[in-house]
Amino acid sequence: MGNADQNESDVIFILLGFSDYPELQIPLFLVFLVIYIITVVGNLGMIVTIRFNPKLHTPMYNFLCHLSFIDFCYSSVITPKLLQILVVEDRTISFAPCITQYSFASICVVTEAFLLAVMAYDRFVAICRPLLYVVVMSQKRCALMLTAVYIWGMISTGIFLYSLLILSFSGTKIINNFLCEYSAILSASTSDKHVTETILFILANFNTFFTLIIVLTSYAFIFVTVLKMHSATGRYKAFSTCASHLTAVTIFYGIILFLYCLPSSKISWLLVRVNTVFYTVVISMLNPLIYSLRNKDVKEAIRKLLEMPARWCSG
Template sequence: MVSAKRNQSATVMFILLGFSEYPDLQVPLFLVFLAIYVVTVVGNLGMIVIIRCNPKLHTPMYFFLSHLSFVDFCYSTIITPKLLEILVVEDRTISFMGCIMQFSFAVTCVVTEMFMLAVMAYDRFVAICNPLLYTVVMSQKLCTLLVTISYSWGLFSCVVFTYSLLILSFCEINIINNILCEYSAILSASFSDKHLTEVILFSLSNFNTFCTLIIILTSYLFICITVTKMPSTSGRCKAFSTCASHLTAVTVFFGTILCLYCVPSSKSSWLMIRVSTVFCTVVIPMLNPLIYSLRNKDVKETFRKLMVIKIFSC
C-alpha cells in the first residue's frame, strides 16, 4: 500500500488551466497579479514592522493584527507565484506532491485566518463590553494562547484534509479548471470511492466556518447591545469606529467564502468560480492591511515617521 502511494506521487500530474482560454489576457493578468502581490507583501510585512516598531501598538488588538498580516503574507506567497508562472509559461503542470503541498499550506492559512478573525472579534467584545477589565482579561498569556490555538487548529485541519486526499487514487494526468489545487477540484479528479472524503470535507469545513461565525456574530451582538446603552453619541461613534476595520475584513472574507462554497448557483459558472477564487486567495490578503491602515491614525502616524527616518537615512 505504501509502495503504491509512493508510485502514485511520482507519476500523477495535475494541469492547472487557470485563464488559459483567454490567451490575449495572459500578459495583462500577469502584470495585474504581480502588482497585487507586491502590494500584498509590502503591506503585510510593513504592517508587522510598524506594529513592532511603535510601543503604542503593543496591545492585544495589534498583536492579533500582526499575526493576521503574517497569515495573509504566507497565504498569498503560497498561491500567487504559481499563478504568475502558469500565466507566462506553456507548461501548466504541477506534480502530485506539489499540488498536495500547495493545498496543505493554503488550507492551514485559511483556517488559521478564520479563527484569528474570531479571536479579534472576542478582543473587541472585551474592550467595549468590559473596558475596565480589558487589560486583566486580555493578558499576554491569554493572547498567546488564543493565537497558538488558531495556528494549531489550522494545522490540525490541514492534516485531516490532506490525509483525506492522500487515501484517494488518481489518473496519471488530471485537469484542474482553476488557478490552484483546490480541494473539490482535486477530489473530482479522483476515481476512488469519495464518500469518506466528502463526509470529512462537509463536516470539518462547516464546523470551521460556522464555529468562527458564531463567535464573531455573538461578540458583535453583545457589542451592539452595549453600544446602544451608551449615553453619549461620541462614545457610541468611538466604539463603532474601533470595530469598523474588523467588520469590513470579516464581511469581505466570509462573504467571499460563503459565496464560493455555500451558494449552489455559483457552481454553474467556472469563470465565476475562478474569479471568486482569485479574489479570495490573491485580493483579500492585499486588502486587509489597507483596511486596517487607512482607518487607523496610529498606524498611519508610525508609517509616516518610518518614511521620514528612511528618507533622512538615505
Template sequence: MMGTEKNQSTAIVFILLGFSDYPELKVPLFLLFLTMYAVAVLGNLGMIVIIKINPKLHTPMYFFLKHLSFVDFCYSTIATPKLLENLIVNDRSVSIKACLTQFSSGATCVLTEMAMLAVMAYDRFVAICYPLIYTITISPKRCALLVTVAYAWGIISSIVLTYSLVILSFCETKIIDNFVCEYALFLSASCSDTHFSEIMLSIFTNLSEFCTLIIILTSYVFIFVTILKMHSASGRYKAFSTCASHLTAVTLFYGTIFLLYCIPSFQSSKLVMKMGSVFYTVVIPMLNPLIYSLRNKDVKETFRKLMHLNTISQ
C-alpha cells in the same frame, strides 16, 4: 497492489489551466496580479514592522492584527507565484506531491485566518463590553494562548484534510480548470472512493465556519447592544470605529464564502469560481492591511515617520 497504485499516483500530474482560456489577457492579468501581490506583500510585512516598532501598538488588538497580517502574507505567497507562473509558461503541469503541499499550506492559512478573525471579534467584545477588566481578561498570556489555538486549529485541520487526500489514488493525468490546488479538484481527479474524504471535508470546514461565525456574530450582537446603550455620541463613534475595520474584513472573507459556496448560480460558473480563488489568494491579503491602516491614526503616523526617515537617509 497498493504499492502499484501509489507508484501510479506519484507519476501522474495535474495540469492547471489557470487563465489560459484568455490568451489576449495574459500580459494585462500578469501585471495586475503582480501589482496586487506586491501590494499584499509590502502591506502585510509593513504592518508587521509598524506594529513591532511602535510602542503605542503593543496592545492585544495589534498583537492579533500582526498575526493576521503574517497569515495573509503566507497565504498570498503560497498561491500567487504559481498563478503568475501559469500566465507566462506553456508547461502548466504540477506534480501531485507539489499540489498536495500547496493545498496543505493554503488550508492551514485559511483555517487559521478564520480562527484569528473569531479571536479578534472576542477581543473587541471584551474591550467594548467589559473595558474595566479588559487588561486582566486579555492578558499577554491569554493573547499568546488564543493565537496558539488559532494556529493549532489551522495546522491540525490541514493535516487531517491532507491525509484524507493522500489516501486517494489517481489513475490518469487530470486537466484542472483553475490555478490553485483546491480540495474539490483532488476529489474530481481521483479514481478511488472519495466518501471518507468528503466526510472529512464536510466536518472540518463546516465546524470551522460554524464555530467562528457563532463567536463573531455573538460578539457583535453584544457589542452593538452595548454601543446603543452609550449616552455619549463621541463614545459610540469611538467604540464603533474600533470595530469597523475588523467588521469589514469579516464581511469580505465570509461574504466571498457565501457567494461561492452557498448560491447555486455562482457554483455553476467556472469563471466565477476561479475569480473567487483569486479573491481569496490575492485580493483579501492585499485589502486587509489597507482596511486596518486607512482608519488608524497610529499606524499612519508610524508609516509617515518611516517614510520621513527613509527620505533623510537617502
C-alpha cells in the same frame, strides 16, 4: 495508503487558470504582479510598523500583526504559481507540489478564519467588558489563543491531508482554476470518495460556521452595548475601533459563503475563478490597506516610520 504511494508520482494536474482568455494573459500577469507587490510590501510593512512602535504593542495590534503574516504567507503560496501559468505554455503540476500548495494554503485559510474570530472576541471584551480587558486579554492568554489558532490550522489541514492521502490516484486531471484545491485533487482519485467527502463536509462547515458564530455573537453584543451609550463621541469611538475588522470579516466570509454555499449549477466557472482571485489574492492585499486607512494609530505609526530616514539624514 500503500496504493496511493505506488501511483501518486504518475499523477499530473493541468491548471487551466485563465487560458480560455489568451488575449488577457499578459494584462492579467501585470495586474496580479502589482497586486502581489502591494501585498508583500503592505503586509510586511504592517508587521514592521507594529513591531517598531511601542504604542501598538497591545493585543489588538498583536493579532493584526499575525493577520498580516498569514496574509503574506497565503499570497506567497498562491500568487507565484498563478503568475507562472499566465506566462508559460506548460501549466502542469505534479502530485507532490500540488498537495503541498494545497496544504500550506489550507493552513493559512483555517488559521485566518479562527484569528478573525479571536479578533472579534478581543473587540467584544474591549467594548463590552472594558474594566476586565487587561485581565481577560492578558499577554499570556493572548499567546495561548494565538498558539491554539495556529495549532488548529495545522491539525485541521492534517485531517484534510490524511483524508486525501489514503486514496489512490492515477492519470492526468484538468483543474479548471489556477490553484490546487481539495475537490480538484479529490477528482483525480480512483478510490471510493464517500468517507473523504464526509470528512471535508463536516470539518469545513465546522471551521466556517464555528468561527462565524463567534464573530456574529461578538458583534451582536458590541452593537447592543454601543446603542446603550449616551455619548455620541463614545459611540463613534467604539464603532471606529471595530470598523476595520468588521470590513475585513465581511469581505472574507462574504466571498467564502458565496463560493461554497451557492449550488455550482447557479454560477459559471469564470465567476468561480474571479471570486477565487478575490479570496486568495485580493483579500491579502486589502487587509493591510483597510487597517492602515481606517485606523488613526496605524496611520500615525506609519507616518513616523516613514519620517525616520529623513531624520537620520538630517541628523
